[in-house]
Amino acid sequence: MKLTVDRDKCSGHGRCYSLAPDYFDCDDEGYPVILNEQLDSNDGSKVTIAVDSCPERAVTLKEGSA
């Protein structure tokens, strides 16, 4: 499973790096930086909540590897 952020849609709400800090950090303007795009199977529900909590629906988790 691979994490991606659609930069055109992301407006820096900060939900992803608040909810899944092992996977997202933020830059100086508050936009997310992906730390780890490959999902650890143990972190499934936490990352899914972060993905589903994006108000812009800009974060996705897709099948496949980095």
Place this chain on the structure above:
Amino acid sequence: MHFDYTTPKPALSYFAEFDRLRAETPVAYSDFGPGFWMLLTADLVRQAYQTPEIFSSSATIPTVPHPDWTWIPTMVDPPAHSDFRRVLNIAFSPRFVRDLEPTIRQDCIDTIEAFVADGECDFLGKFAKVFPTQVFLRILGLPVDHTDRFMSWVETVFEGLGHFGDFAEDQLQAQRDIHAYFADVLADRRSNPRPDEDGDFFTILANAKVGDRPMSDDEFLNMSEVLLLAGLDTVKSQLSYMFFHLATNDVDRAWIVREPEIIPNAVEEFLRAHTIVMGARQVAQDTEFAGCPMKKGDMVMVAGPSGSRDEAEYDNPTQVQLDRKVNRHFSFAAGPHRCVGAHLARTELAIALEEWHKRIPDYHVTNTEGLVESGPQVGIEQLHLAWDCTPQEALR
């Protein structure tokens, strides 16, 4: 349909009205004032916010298609928007807010300590107005003893926005007064730049570049006005709903006291259940949207308070569930104009819940008058709380 959001109604009435409307239709048309479309579902709210080329920010109050003011960056569309926005993004970034947290917390503690022994308070007058205003003035490097002046201007503006007659006249006067105040700030920072240039917000703003040119005086004033309007009344109004809910809901209040770790999640849930801004956009080109023929110049209420409670996105959306897991509310809008103060607001709201409940775990509402709200930015107008404060010494 006639959606007159200016009429004061009992607290939470407008949320219930949005729930009823949304159950009937995804898009409505209200003939109140000059008239406006209403987007009621999460899907349409998100689409409108994310499509600024059709839904322009040239006018952002549903009943005001021709505003007499130009808020920056609020009313600037992309691509020009990002030149203004970048200055603010850095100034209100998550890191900046995190560094400031101890100061914000101390402001909150001091505000509560001033009245905790009284056993009661006018919640808005003694806490919800005071705390965010102090935080804001401190961040911007303005004198904290100007708190009353700022609150009064901000309230006058929000009482008038989207209304008609005397309220709207007073609103314009308050906006002129705000500009006059910040014109003095600008003159001061130009003639007397602060030595800690990187730390003083208005020195930074006065010297900011828009693209490759200096920012004009008008732009400086319009940005300063936005910061003031957006930073004070919003947090106050959100606090009014949070504490009204907790004062009237024993289970949730006990939960916050017993398990303060839930507070960041609870803040998101309060923001979702009670999204306070009935924002708007203006149609920039004739378009058919959700089956509706929208004409250039039409006003469109992008109803965040409805979209955040959409059954299509949430189970039991009208219920407050402090441990709700997935939450993508529109309290901070969406798209390029996402609230720049979101990180600051969340921190202020969480600290308010934490520090209040450490000192006042049990409290109730004592007023029956004034538990009312009106739009386009709703908030409970009067909220009086009381608690048992028998000092521990007296019990010995």
